[in-house]
Amino acid sequence: MTSLLLANVRPWGGPPVDVVIADGRIVDVVPAGTATTTGERIDGRGLLALPGFVNAHAHVDKSWWGRPWVPYGGEATTQGRIAHERAERDKYGIPSVDGAKAVLREFLRHGTTATRTHVDVDLGVGLRGIENVLAAAESLGNAVDVEIVAFPQDGVMRRPGVLDLLDRAAAEGATSIGGLDPASIDRDPVAQLDALFEIAERRDVGLDIHLHDGGELGAFQYELIIERTLRAGLAGKVTVSHGFALGELSTDRQARLVDQLGEAGISWATVAPVRSAPLPWRAMRDRGVAIGLGTDGIRDLWSPYGDGDLLRVALGFARLHGLRTDDELAYAIELATTEGARFVHREQHGVAPGSRADVVLLDAENVQDALVRAPRRELVVAGGKVVVRDGELRV
CATH class of the missing domain: 2.30.40.10 (Urease, subunit C, domain 1)
Incomplete structure (x- = not known):
């Protein structure tokens, strides 16, 4: 009927x-x-x-959306943002069901009906953030189809106990586990990646690693991820998020890495920030490196920006990469819709x-x-x- x-x-x-x-x-x-x-x-x-738009990289557990304005504070570095958030989040009731629900409602307002969201897992909140996000989604009748990445925002190896939390999250339904700057945050990229890949392989979940490190330091970590993905047989299950270094490398270096990423079946999630170097998107498309678009955090303790509109992110991608022709502009829309399907485990969308x-x-x-x-x-x-x-x- x-x-x-x-x-x-x-x-x-x-x-x-x-x-x-x-x-x-x-x-x-x-x-x-x-x-x-x-x-x-x-x-x-x-x-x-x-x-419907597919948000391939979100943090719906972090926002103060719907609350009085929160001024930006703390140091403008990755470590500075982590420290500031850890010091201030309890004051603003982060994470909470209501906070996650407010973000998901803004997603719906702007046409986003599916998301892969990173949710902080650390010694302070345990798995409570995941529970809150799932409860928020359920309260909206699961209108937004939510997939969870259990995300160690405060580091992995430097915080004993976080690996156990990630393993629990994977056992209890998270579709992916995350990692964060193995070199510059944990200062032990081999240990972090080996530990994360062991969980991903044993629990049969995906792996989504935030990589902010630039230049050759970033490229070195891509190579470590590629090696482990091929060795573990995790093609199609590993994503690099942000990955700013790829746009900063020489053309030849980019080409070699993109070939290797394509061979390993590694995907890329970007929020197309205004000051980042453009990605070699044509080569990535031609070599089968999937690209997903995301909003990242929205009005949180990392940044006051964001409104949940993935169409604006697609426009930002188009402008950053100099897209002009009708086919290119349509491609930006495809990244925000049909091409995002694989990031939320849909065979078609x-x-x-x-x-x-x-x-x-x-x-x-x-x-x-x-x-x-x-x-x-x-x-x-x-x-x-x-x-x-x-x-x-x-x-």
């Missing part, structure tokens, strides 16, 4: 169609005006239809039969127009349920 019909919409700016949805999935896409329904019918008014019914309607001429203007999301369907109508949240 049909539960929802999106009538007269234009997937990817193409000809108008009717999208038939039942039991949370798209079951048919037919020419506009030819579908019938026994459930709710929504007139799409010829609006542009895109798949689109406005097509068989996909989870995640559909975003925008008042835009085409995908290129949607990218450069980032108009409001007129309608968002998540898992077959209308969660945004006329730009307003309904959850």
Whole structure:
């Protein structure tokens, strides 16, 4: 029985169609005006239809969204941000169910219906942050499909007991475990990576490693990750997040590394920060190195920026990398939607039969127009349920 019909919409700016949805999935896409329904019918008014956005790198446990403004403080280094967050987070009730829920609601407002989120696991909070995020997602009816990366933000080897927490998280349902700057934070990259890969291989989970280190120090750690991925047979299960060094290397050095990353099946998650070096995205695409886009933290103790709009992140990626042609601009949208599917373990993600019914309607001429203007999301369907109508949240 049909539960929802999106009538007269234009997937990817193409000809108008009717999208038939039942039991949370798209079951048919037919020419506009030819579908019938026994459930709710929504007139799409010829609006542009895109798949729900996929946020491949988030930190939904950290935000003070919805609270009074929190001034930026502490030192502007990775270690400085860690120390500041550890000193201040309890004051602002971080992490909490309400805080995570506020971020997930902003994701929905902007059309994000799936996310891979890093959640801090450390000696201070244990696994409480993961419990809070899952409770927040459940309170929204799992409209945002959430995957958890148990993330050791305060280091691994330098904090005895964190490895045990990561192992517990993996045993209790986290789809990935994380790592952080094995060289500059733990100052023992071999020990950190060996320990993380041992858990990932034994627990059959993914591995997602934050790497901020630049230049040859960053490249050296890529090589260690590549070696271990191939040795453990974890192709398709390892992600480097940020990875700023890749854009800083010489062209020849980049090319060799991209070939090796492709061979090892390692993916890349980026938030396309404004002052970072552009990635060799064409070579990465050609060699099968998956790229995912993410928002990173949103209004947290690391940064006052962010609003949860992945479309704006896609625009930032396009501007950072000098994308100009229609095909290139469309590619930025694909990174934020269909290409993000693999980061949340989906075999398909689109406005097509068989996909989870995640559909975003925008008042835009085409995908290129949607990218450069980032108009409001007129309608968002998540898992077959209308969660945004006329730009307003309904959850």
